[in-house]
Amino acid sequence: MTDGQRDRRKRGGAIWLLLLLVVVVAWWYFRPAPDRAATGDPAAGDAWAEADPDDILVDLRDDVGDDVVADLERTFGIDLELVSDQSADERLYRAHVAPDRRDALIAALSARPEVEVAEPDARVTLTPQPGVPVAASQPMHPGFPNDPLYRFQWHMDQIHMPAAWPLADGDGVIVAVIDTGVAHENRGRFTTMPDLDVDFVKPYDFVHNVAHANDDHGHGTHVAGTIAQSTNNGIGVAGVARKVKIMPLKVLGADGSGSVGGIADAIRYAADEGAKVINMSLGGRFPSRILKRAVQYAHSKGVVVVCAAGNDGRGKVSYPAAYPGAIAVAATQYDERTTFYSNWGAAIDLAAPGGNTRVDQNGDGMPDGVLQNTIVEGDPSRNDYLAYMGTSMASPHVAGVAALLVGEGVTDPDQVEAILKDTARKPEGYDRDRYGAGIVDAAAAVVRARTAVGTWQALLGLLLAAAVASAARRRGLGVRIGAGYVAGVLVGASGLFFLPLFGSIAAWPGMDLLSRGLPSWDLVLLGPAGHGNALFFSALIPLVLVALLASTRARAVVAGVAAGVGGHLLLYAVAPMAAIAYAPADPVWLVANAAACAGLAYLVLKR
Numbered sequence: 001m002t003d004g005q006r007d008r009r010k011r012g013g014a015i016w017l018l019l020l021l022v023v024v025v026a027w028w029y030f031r032p033a034p035d036r037a038a039t040g041d042p043a044a045g046d047a048w049a050e051a052d053p054d055d056i057l058v059d060l061r062d063d064v065g066d067d068v069v070a071d072l073e074r075t076f077g078i079d080l081e082l083v084s085d086q087s088a089d090e091r092l093y094r095a096h097v098a099p100d101r102r103d104a105l106i107a108a109l110s111a112r113p114e115v116e117v118a119e120p121d122a123r124v125t126l127t128p129q130p131g132v133p134v135a136a137s138q139p140m141h142p143g144f145p146n147d148p149l150y151r152f153q154w155h156m157d158q159i160h161m162p163a164a165w166p167l168a169d170g171d172g173v174i175v176a177v178i179d180t181g182v183a184h185e186n187r188g189r190f191t192t193m194p195d196l197d198v199d200f201v202k203p204y205d206f207v208h209n210v211a212h213a214n215d216d217h218g219h220g221t222h223v224a225g226t227i228a229q230s231t232n233n234g235i236g237v238a239g240v241a242r243k244v245k246i247m248p249l250k251v252l253g254a255d256g257s258g259s260v261g262g263i264a265d266a267i268r269y270a271a272d273e274g275a276k277v278i279n280m281s282l283g284g285r286f287p288s289r290i291l292k293r294a295v296q297y298a299h300s301k302g303v304v305v306v307c308a309a310g311n312d313g314r315g316k317v318s319y320p321a322a323y324p325g326a327i328a329v330a331a332t333q334y335d336e337r338t339t340f341y342s343n344w345g346a347a348i349d350l351a352a353p354g355g356n357t358r359v360d361q362n363g364d365g366m367p368d369g370v371l372q373n374t375i376v377e378g379d380p381s382r383n384d385y386l387a388y389m390g391t392s393m394a395s396p397h398v399a400g401v402a403a404l405l406v407g408e409g410v411t412d413p414d415q416v417e418a419i420l421k422d423t424a425r426k427p428e429g430y431d432r433d434r435y436g437a438g439i440v441d442a443a444a445a446v447v448r449a450r451t452a453v454g455t456w457q458a459l460l461g462l463l464l465a466a467a468v469a470s471a472a473r474r475r476g477l478g479v480r481i482g483a484g485y486v487a488g489v490l491v492g493a494s495g496l497f498f499l500p501l502f503g504s505i506a507a508w509p510g511m512d513l514l515s516r517g518l519p520s521w522d523l524v525l526l527g528p529a530g531h532g533n534a535l536f537f538s539a540l541i542p543l544v545l546v547a548l549l550a551s552t553r554a555r556a557v558v559a560g561v562a563a564g565v566g567g568h569l570l571l572y573a574v575a576p577m578a579a580i581a582y583a584p585a586d587p588v589w590l591v592a593n594a595a596a597c598a599g600l601a602y603l604v605l606k607r
Helices: 003-030 066-076 099-110 148-152 154-158 219-228 260-272 289-300 391-407 413-422 442-475 483-493 503-507 518-526 540-549 555-574 586-605
Strands: 047-060 092-096 115-126 174-179 245-250 257-259 277-280 304-308 326-332 350-353 370-376 379-388
Touching (some): 047 260, 099 115, 154 350, 219 379, 277 391, 289 304, 304 413, 442 586
Parallel strands (some): 174 277, 326 350
Antiparallel strands (some): 370 379
16 A cells, blocks of 8 residues: 555544534533423413313223223223314323212223223313504504504513515415414305405314314414515515414314313324424413323324413423423513513423513503404404404414424424524523523524524535545546535525525525525425435435436536435434434434445446
């Protein structure tokens, strides 16, 4: 071996070692923060819940048959009724029992092997609050957005939405609003909102067990407006993620109350029917294992669960916000202090604008509530622009920003939460137990999702490409390594990820594809629900390119694309931004296919 060969071997070894080091640093950089969810018994919050004295919930194993259900009914003298038509698959039942038998029945049922959980049901009731109307006859707001009443939406400025709107819109992301329903259709006395012109998907009413989740209260439509109000349409107000799809799920009736069983059922329904984000502006003090399991189920299926922390003004966070897997959101007012009503404590994850209609700190002549278009309480045929306050209003700000991140390709709930927390602002007088990681910052979160991920993808792709080129050079290169090779690496690894940060460029045709690495083109072609497709996140596309173009002048570009795709896969292996569909073990699948991509690049480069 000549001195030159030894030097090349040493340089090649150094590059591989550097690649390994960068992979370890990327893992450390993107590691999720530990969940600080409370383990105690939180106090009442955005709603209060009390154990029902004569209704119990029974969650059976999913694989039990009707004969087992009948046997339990005979043995214990109860009638088990499905919580809704949607709960048959998970075998979630409710039984009406005599109050003096309740505790003994729960203990006896819990001892049966077919029963996963037996516990009292509970009622959840929204805290009553009047909405403050705002006159809709205002001149058009200059610039973007042009919605006339945007001048009163101080809360959008607080989370830096003006800088985020040009970068992301949440297109195609399904957000489930588990609440009093949403004004999603014209049916009987129910009407749609003039300023909520979005796609509604798979609505369901768990109160009346029908497929029409109409709002007869106003709370749910207001929450949906914060998330997805029609924006820059010249009327009304703006929303955070203007192109998401809303899944209206009604679990609270006209009086603002509903059951824990119905809420748990709705969470599972949302997860099974394609929601990527769930907002729950509700909660209570009653701990429920069935509700906790539902949150964990949604999280395990890749759903970001965002919940209101509660309005009791105490150092306890309500359920389900306090459960692991849920993002608990406290409320701030115009001056960025947390509000008088917002719950606080160790389980708070983030803060967002919830408003305070008792004050006018910005001097705009209107109370400082969160302003959206919703129905008039008691009359769903009428609507108005109403200012509400509550952690109910804070939670959908975070849910909307989470949807923006999902739309950018960060679909793993832990990674979404990590980005939200890492980019949150710490205001003056910051207190960890009151603000969590800080006030959510939409613009910083979207920029992080694009630039940080894209930078790491490009870095890993270039290092892998350099290592492969070094290995091939020792055997003799059959192709010149130059700009074509580097361009191919960028196409495969990261695309021109920085381009959407330059204002209007983000809206140009084809920009979504050009600004992403090749595997993540599935996000554009298949939508957020299809992100993580195993065919895209594999060596298949590089293999096809090699088979078709390896003997042409495009050899260097093809080799670069293969190496770049390998770098893209490596990042997803150590920082799982999305679950890989149908892959038995995501990291193993990704690393194996990254190695295959490197091998393809090597074969193309060497003589």
